[in-house]
Amino acid sequence: MAGSHETFDIVVIGAGPVGLSFAASLARSQLKVAVVEQQPLERLANPAFDGREIALTNASIAILRELGAWDAIPASDKSPLQGARVLNGSSPFTLRFDSPSRSREPLGILVPNCRIRDALFKIIRLQDHAQLLCGHAVVHATNSHEGAVITLSDGRQLAARLLVAADSRLSATRDLLGIGADINQLGKSMLICRVRHERLHHQIAVEWFDHHQTIAMLPLTQGVSSLLLTLPSNQADKLIAFDDDLFLKELTDRCRGRLGKMSLASTRHSYALVTTWAHKFCAPSAALVGDAAIGMHPVTAHGFNIGISGQKQLSNGILTACRDRRDIGDPDLLHKYESCLRLSAAPLYHATNILIGLYSGEHPAARVARHVGLRFAQYLPFVRHGISAMLTR
Ligand SMILES: Cc1cc2nc3c(=O)[nH]c(=O)nc-3n(C[C@H](O)[C@H](O)[C@H](O)COP(=O)(O)OP(=O)(O)OC[C@H]3O[C@@H](n4cnc5c(N)ncnc54)[C@H](O)[C@@H]3O)c2cc1C
The missing domain is CATH 3.50.50.60 (FAD/NAD(P)-binding domain)
Structure with missing residues (x-):
């Protein structure tokens, strides 16, 4: 050279x-x-x-540990994920993912x-x-x-x-x-913030594919979750510009009381979704x-x-x-x-x-497909266990 x-x-x-x-x-x-x-x-x-709470698998934790980084992260910043629930619109049906082993080893650990x-x-x-x-x-x-x-x-x-x-x-x-x-610019953005809330989360994450929006609730410390709201980017841009009170009211309405009374517990962040x-x-x-x-x-x-x-x-x-x-x-x-x-x-x-295509589509065929898909997965335990194993891998 x-x-x-x-x-x-x-x-x-x-x-x-x-x-x-x-x-x-x-x-x-x-x-x-x-x-x-x-x-x-x-x-x-x-x-x-920056709003992101990274759900680390056991394999990633092992690499971070080997590099000496895992022990340098304070225990108070590590939130275990004991399970996940997937909800579809207003259907009462829930697809459940739990740790595949009986050891109570978490599915992953959330770290900012x-x-x-x-x-x-x-x-x-x-x-x-x-x-x-x-x-x-x-x-x-x-x-x-x-x-x-x-x-x-x-x-x-x-x-x-x-x-x-x-x-x-x-x-x-x-x-x-x-x-x-x-x-692939998806034309959607993810709004993220931490919220303090009344209801217990039991360290269970919720992914809720609702009509025209997706909400994820990631359990952090007791009474605190990370709330992720995915919307078309033009709507997300409007919402992020609201003042804190209006923003919180909008979040509370969209969550339909799932977490009980909420207050903001962090700054808010927005990510345009691109794969x-x-x-x-x-x-x-x-x-x-x-x-x-x-x-x-x-x-x-x-x-x-x-x-x-x-x-x-x-x-x-x-x-x-x-x-x-x-x-x-x-x-x-x-x-x-x-x-x-x-x-x-x-x-x-x-x-x-x-x-993503299946769960964010509003076409009636997509709605039927996700309803059938969730039930199919629930009654085929190897599908659920396979996904849990993949998540913890
Ligand atoms: C909302 C959200 C939630 C997520 N949650 C999870 C999760 O739960 N689990 C998970 O595994 N992943 C998650 N991810 C993905 C994860 O954040 C990324 O995969 C990860 O950050 C990628 O790291 P990286 O180092 O490759 O890139 P980045 O984190 O993007 O870092 C790139 C770095 O390069 C620098 N840079 C850019 N251009 C230049 C340049 N020209 N010259 C010099 N420097 C430059 C930037 O400043 C930056 O510091 C999430 C992502 C988002 C957006």
Whole structure:
């Protein structure tokens, strides 16, 4: 690579939870790693609450534990999920998901996204092998089988044997690498806030596919839930602009008293819903991880879970190559990562998209299909147990 470039073994673009996990996974190597993040360092060091409560599977918790991040998250920020209930409109029928084992092991643990970011950031800051370059976006990238060169918004150039894009579902790096993606703008937005409420949640999540809206209630501490309301984006934009009192009244009306009397317990956040599936997860001397590769719909709560397991597959391949003194940009290594991730994530990605189509459709045929679908699932225990096992995996 040209001499005036700052040179690294690996440059990771994006210090989100997946980019940070990936960089932390390489701590056991001698590799020189740079993590480029467009946000300023102070914002990464003190990540603000962003409304997301990430439902972590046992496998993701095990990876976070291995990285040293799990124990750094305060116990008060970990809320067990003992079960989930799916409701359809005003039907009294409920589809129930409980932990498949009798061990009372939770289906998952809910942790605020900002706490995961915070724990991983602290780990990276303490590691010598990784350097954080904050406050600058990537504006240009070139890649070949020999390596990659990245230009930052301040004009600095970085050369690397491997470029790893972890810069979200609308990844600019993916575009710069010439990798296309199926990007599905759903025209809906998810409003999220924490609410304090009268009724007990018993650590059970509720997903309620109602007419023209979907409401999810995620149980946090006693008497506190995260409320997620999905609406067409134009309606969501109007609602988020309401003052707190009007916003709360609207939420209370829409929840039809399910949680009893409610009050706001956090700031409110809105996310436009977009799903993405990159056409390729690797290119010469480059790979995509996290949402840059696969941006899941949040309804099945699996985006980060897939991202963290994908980064582990890639980092394991790289650590093995280092141990065997092989090239970390070897196309076979990158293609193996790509095919493993594609195989493991495609069923859930496509099943989630079918579920969204079925549950957000207002056509009478869609209503009948979801009614039948719920009952079908309820009376076929292997379907429910299979889904529970998949969620806890
Ligand atoms: C409402 C909601 C609820 C969710 N709930 C769950 C859940 O329960 N369970 C679950 O597993 N997943 C959940 N997800 C998905 C999860 O949040 C994402 O999968 C996860 O954040 C992806 O992490 P990431 O690091 O790949 O990307 P991101 O979190 O998007 O981070 C990308 C980083 O890259 C930086 N960046 C972007 N562009 C550039 C650039 N050009 N140059 C430099 N830096 C750049 C950004 O500033 C950011 O820090 C949810 C998502 C949403 C929206």
